[in-house]
Amino acid sequence: MIPERDRVALRPEQATIPPGHPWNRIPVIGAVCALLGIVACAILGAANPKQFFFSWLVSFLFFVSLALGALFFVLIQYAAQGGWGIVLRRIGETIFAMLPVMAALFLPVVLGLRDLYSWSVPGAAEQDALLRWKAPFLNVPFFLIRAALYFGIWSFIALLYYRGSRGQDLTGDPGVSARLRRFAGPAIIVLALTQTLASIDWIMSLTPHWYSTMFGVYFFAGSFVGFIALLSVVAAAMRRAGLLDTVISAEHLHDIGKLLFAFTVFWTYIAFSQFFLIWYANLPEETIWYQARMEGSWLTVSLFLMAGHFVAPFFYLMGRAVKRRGSTLAVGGAWLLAMHFLDLYWQVMPTLHPEGLRPSLLDVAALVAVGGCFVAAASWLMRRQALVPLRDPRLAESLAFENV
Amino acid sequence: MPLLRPQLPKAPHYGILAEFATPADLYHACERVRDAGFTRWDAHTPFPVHGLEGAMGLRRSPLPWIVLGAGLTGAAVGFVLQWWVHASAYPLVISGKPYFAWPAMIPITFELGVLFAAFGAVLGMLGLNRLPMHHHPLFKSKVFERVTDDAFFISIESWDPRFDPSATGTLLESLGARSVALLESE
Numbered sequence: 001m002i003p004e005r006d007r008v009a010l011r012p013e014q015a016t017i018p019p020g021h022p023w024n025r026i027p028v029i030g031a032v033c034a035l036l037g038i039v040a041c042a043i044l045g046a047a048n049p050k051q052f053f054f055s056w057l058v059s060f061l062f063f064v065s066l067a068l069g070a071l072f073f074v075l076i077q078y079a080a081q082g083g084w085g086i087v088l089r090r091i092g093e094t095i096f097a098m099l100p101v102m103a104a105l106f107l108p109v110v111l112g113l114r115d116l117y118s119w120s121v122p123g124a125a126e127q128d129a130l131l132r133w134k135a136p137f138l139n140v141p142f143f144l145i146r147a148a149l150y151f152g153i154w155s156f157i158a159l160l161y162y163r164g165s166r167g168q169d170l171t172g173d174p175g176v177s178a179r180l181r182r183f184a185g186p187a188i189i190v191l192a193l194t195q196t197l198a199s200i201d202w203i204m205s206l207t208p209h210w211y212s213t214m215f216g217v218y219f220f221a222g223s224f225v226g227f228i229a230l231l232s233v234v235a236a237a238m239r240r241a242g243l244l245d246t247v248i249s250a251e252h253l254h255d256i257g258k259l260l261f262a263f264t265v266f267w268t269y270i271a272f273s274q275f276f277l278i279w280y281a282n283l284p285e286e287t288i289w290y291q292a293r294m295e296g297s298w299l300t301v302s303l304f305l306m307a308g309h310f311v312a313p314f315f316y317l318m319g320r321a322v323k324r325r326g327s328t329l330a331v332g333g334a335w336l337l338a339m340h341f342l343d344l345y346w347q348v349m350p351t352l353h354p355e356g357l358r359p360s361l362l363d364v365a366a367l368v369a370v371g372g373c374f375v376a377a378a379s380w381l382m383r384r385q386a387l388v389p390l391r392d393p394r395l396a397e398s399l400a401f402e403n404v
Numbered sequence: 405m406p407l408l409r410p411q412l413p414k415a416p417h418y419g420i421l422a423e424f425a426t427p428a429d430l431y432h433a434c435e436r437v438r439d440a441g442f443t444r445w446d447a448h449t450p451f452p453v454h455g456l457e458g459a460m461g462l463r464r465s466p467l468p469w470i471v472l473g474a475g476l477t478g479a480a481v482g483f484v485l486q487w488w489v490h491a492s493a494y495p496l497v498i499s500g501k502p503y504f505a506w507p508a509m510i511p512i513t514f515e516l517g518v519l520f521a522a523f524g525a526v527l528g529m530l531g532l533n534r535l536p537m538h539h540h541p542l543f544k545s546k547v548f549e550r551v552t553d554d555a556f557f558i559s560i561e562s563w564d565p566r567f568d569p570s571a572t573g574t575l576l577e578s579l580g581a582r583s584v585a586l587l588e589s590e
């Protein structure tokens with residue numbers, strides 16, 4: 001008789017990338033992309049450093065938000081003792097394990113501080129009463145300390161959960177799940193606070209006079225939609241590549257689809273509420289941000305975002321059949337990933353180009369560079385580990401999961 | 405009120421009620437009843453049994469379409485009502501906004517959409533279930549009282565085209581029913 005803790009619901013060879021599988025090549029492809037992207041950034045950025053820093057900031061925010069969304073996804077499942085998503089947890093863990101990598105990719109933002117944030121230019125506060133008043137918070141040393149704190153806290157939580165889960169693969173100790181569950185509640189609170197402050201620092205302070213009290217929630221909503229969209233694409237791609245095709249079922253895809261649908265609506269609710277209150281109150285220091293996005297070609301982008309980030313996915317993801325097939329779900333996921341990128345682009349770029357939408361080759365170069373690093377590191381981790389938490393006490397429950 | 409009466413066809417018998425001891429027995433019996441081609445029948449359990457709708461061969465409910473239609477109707481009613489009031493019937497300047505200030509109309513459009521969708525869901529569910537129904541021939545059966553406790557039942561109605569009082573009873577007995585009874589109408 002096998003003791004309870006040594007029983008496995010899944011054999012390790014069912015849940016690893018086999019030798020010779022095409023997915024083994026992804027880290028190399030990612031690294032080549034990263035290299036090409038960095039070279040392109042260096043060449044193009046030398047001529048236009050301001051554009052480079054803004055393009056980099058958008059791509060950095062895109063990938064850091066996906067990793068933060070992944071961290072929330074895993075924490076909430078621990079806190080709620082969720083069973084259905086255990087087979088998807090390792091994908092989330094791999095993505096939030098990229099947070100220390102994102103800390104390194106934050107470096108160009110630090111170097112471009114003066115080009116990005118007008119409040120960081122020496123002497124900016126002297127001519128501006130509002131900036132003078134905000135200076136105790138918006139100053140370069142404190143900004144850097146806060147960024148270091150965010151990355152320190154996020155990396156600590158990320159590594160704690162990643163290592164705990166990987167360790168459980170070897171020991172099968174159910175105590176790991178209990179310990180991580182107790183820590184999950186406080187970790188969610190800390191994550192919510194740091195993520196809110198980070199969005200204020202990195203995005204809101206691009207327009208230093210402007211403020212919105214729900215901006216942190218807006219950033220969170222976007223990051224969670226982004227991560228679920230990525231999860232749907234990765235899960236569908238894995239099944240198609242013959243990885244976990246007996247593990248991740250239509251039932252799991254259905255639940256990913258439901259989350260994607262729900263959080264698309266949540267993002268819309270938050271995005272509209274933020275706009276609505278500012279539009280209604282009509283106070284100049286609040287409306288400047290939307291004024292810039294309701295003129296010229298930025299208005300077209302705003303309307304496109306409304307249709308593309310809400311109306312289209314709302315009706316597309318409503319049906320049941322769409323969510324239960326990998327290919328149709330991944331189409332919705334890929335679309336929403338693109339919309340999440342556009343959302344961040346729309347938040348950041350009007351600061352640099354108030355005159356209208358000015359796409360740049362540097363936007364593409366920065367996306368390829370940051371994305372290449374992210375994909376290379378994440379897929380490298382994927383090769384070295386089981387693709388599901390093999391000895392989690394709820395794995396059998398997740399494998400047998402069915403929607404009622 | 406015809407709505408409050410059970411709309412059951414006239415027949416000497418209501419049908420056959422079979423009692424099973426476990427959810428597994430019931431599940432497998434349902435598969436066989438489904439495969440035998442019965443259409444006018446139901447399964448009764450004290451708690452939801454996973455996958456039973458598949459074993460019974462139930463089709464998807466049309467309820468989501470009712471909810472969608474009701475929700476879109478509610479949203480349209482909410483939006484058009486506000487447009488008519490603010491931009492057409494009683495144009496007033498409110499806090500310097502245009503008469504047709506569409507962002508201000510979104511919350512009520514949303515709320516009426518949700519409200520109508522909820523009405524559609526609840527009333528549509530009641531309608532599809534033919535509820536409220538204040539009496540049902542099954543309630544005459546003494547053994548059926550255990551359906552809220554620890555017993556599992558299949559009832560096959562006598563107006564099912566494949567129903568035959570003796571053959572259907574024999575079939576249910578062969579599927580492991582603990583007891584099989586023919587129920588009177590009304």
